[in-house]
Amino acid sequence: QKEVEQNSGPLSVPEGAIASLNCTYSDRVSQSFFWYRQYSGKSPELIMSIYSNGDKEDGRFTAQLNKASQYVSLLIRDSQPSDSATYLCAGLDMEYGNKLVFGAGTILRVKS
Amino acid sequence: EAQVTQNPRYLITVTGKKLTVTCSQNMNHEYMSWYRQDPGLGLRQIYYSMNVEVTDKGDVPEGYKVSRKEKRNFPLILESPSPNQTSLYFCASREGTGIYEQYFGPGTRLTVT
Numbered sequence: 001q002k003e004v005e006q007n008s009g010p011l012s013v014p015e016g017a018i019a020s021l022n023c024t025y026s027d028r029v030s031q032s033f034f035w036y037r038q039y040s041g042k043s044p045e046l047i048m049s050i051y052s053n054g055d056k057e058d059g060r061f062t063a064q065l066n067k068a069s070q071y072v073s074l075l076i077r078d079s080q081p082s083d084s085a086t087y088l089c090a091g092l093d094m095e096y097g098n099k100l101v102f103g104a105g106t107i108l109r110v111k112s
Numbered sequence: 113e114a115q116v117t118q119n120p121r122y123l124i125t126v127t128g129k130k131l132t133v134t135c136s137q138n139m140n141h142e143y144m145s146w147y148r149q150d151p152g153l154g155l156r157q158i159y160y161s162m163n164v165e166v167t168d169k170g171d172v173p174e175g176y177k178v179s180r181k182e183k184r185n186f187p188l189i190l191e192s193p194s195p196n197q198t199s200l201y202f203c204a205s206r207e208g209t210g211i212y213e214q215y216f217g218p219g220t221r222l223t224v225t
Contacts, residue, residue, distance in 0.1 A: 032212055043202055043216040044155070088155070092212055099145070099170065100214055104154040 003029045004091050006103035015112045019076040023089030023103055026070070030092040033072045035063060038086045038105065048074060079110045114139045116217035118203050124223045125193055133188045133220050135203030142208030144186040145170065146178065148199040155202070161186055162208070193224040 003026045013019045023033070032051045036044035050056045050063040050072065062075040072091075076083055086105040093101045116137045125131055137144065145160035147170075157170030161180040175197055177189040186205075190197060203217040 034213065041200075041219075041221075043219045046213055046215060049213055090214075098209070098212065099157055099160060100212070102155040104152075 002026070002103075003093060003101045004089055004103040006087075006089050006106045008104055008106060010107040010109050012109045012111060013079050015079060015081060015110055017079050017110075019079045019083065019108055019110070021074040021076075021087050021089075021106050021108065023072045023074075024070055025072065025091050028093060028095055029101060030094045030098070031065065031067050032092050033063070033065060034090045034100065035061075035074045036088040036090065036102075037083075038088060040086075044088055076108075079108075081110050081112050084108055084110045114215075116203055116205055116215055118201075118217040118220050120220060121218060122221050124225065126225055127194055128192050131190050131193060131222075133190075133201060133203075133222070135186045135188065135217060136184050137186075137203075137205040137215075138184065139205060139207075139215070140183065141205035142183070143214075144180070144203065144205045145214075146176070146186070146188045147202045147204065148172065148197075149202065150199050158188070158201075190222075193222075195224050198222060198224050 035048040038044045048063040050065045053067045056063045060077045064073045088105045089103040090100045092098045119134045142163045146158040147155045156172045159178040161167045201220045204214050206214040
């Protein structure tokens with residue numbers, strides 16, 4: 001199993017809908033997680049971090065961490081075409097200097 | 113403005129011609145790292161540095177060198193570039209132990225012919 005796994009997508013949602021992006025992780029990864037948004041050809045931009053079990057909300061974004069299921073998700077409410085991007089999930093590799101390990105990313109397309 | 117900068121942003125070079133990609137951060141971060149991003153392979157760490165004069169290999173260090181003589185700078189050196197090093201490169205930094213939010217530079221697109 002890869003340390004951090006994501007469905008590559010693309011995930012297509014209509015404008016105004018809730019987009020749900022998911023990520024699973026292995027035992028090697030610590031329970032601190034980060035969501036990055038990356039537009040094509042641009043650098044990853046940090047949008048959410050979550051360190052504890054449960055939900056964390058920031059504007060239209062909600063990160064959810066379920067430690068028992070080793071599952072982390074990102075919900076985007078009222079999706080806009082400008083949210084169309086690749087979303088990267090990352091966790092900390094506890095066995096290797098606490099480096100960030102990234103999933104391959106999920107492509108999100110919001111259709112107007 | 114807090115930022116990570118990289119130069120150059122675009123570079124086309126030939127096999128074997130040594131090059132350096134600079135990275136600088138103005139946030140007094142202890143931890144810096146270099147990644148390459150390739151289609152289908154995602155972000156892979158090349159090297160990282162936990163502080164001045166402390167560097168270590170990441171997942172794909174072959175063909176690369178780094179140095180950390182000052183806290184703010186972390187250059188990536190390709191002594192003899194080869195075509196398989198054609199990629200999109202990102203520098204990143206974060207504060208250090210216990211604070212793991214990491215911020216990326218704008219990227220350097222390197223083509224080796």
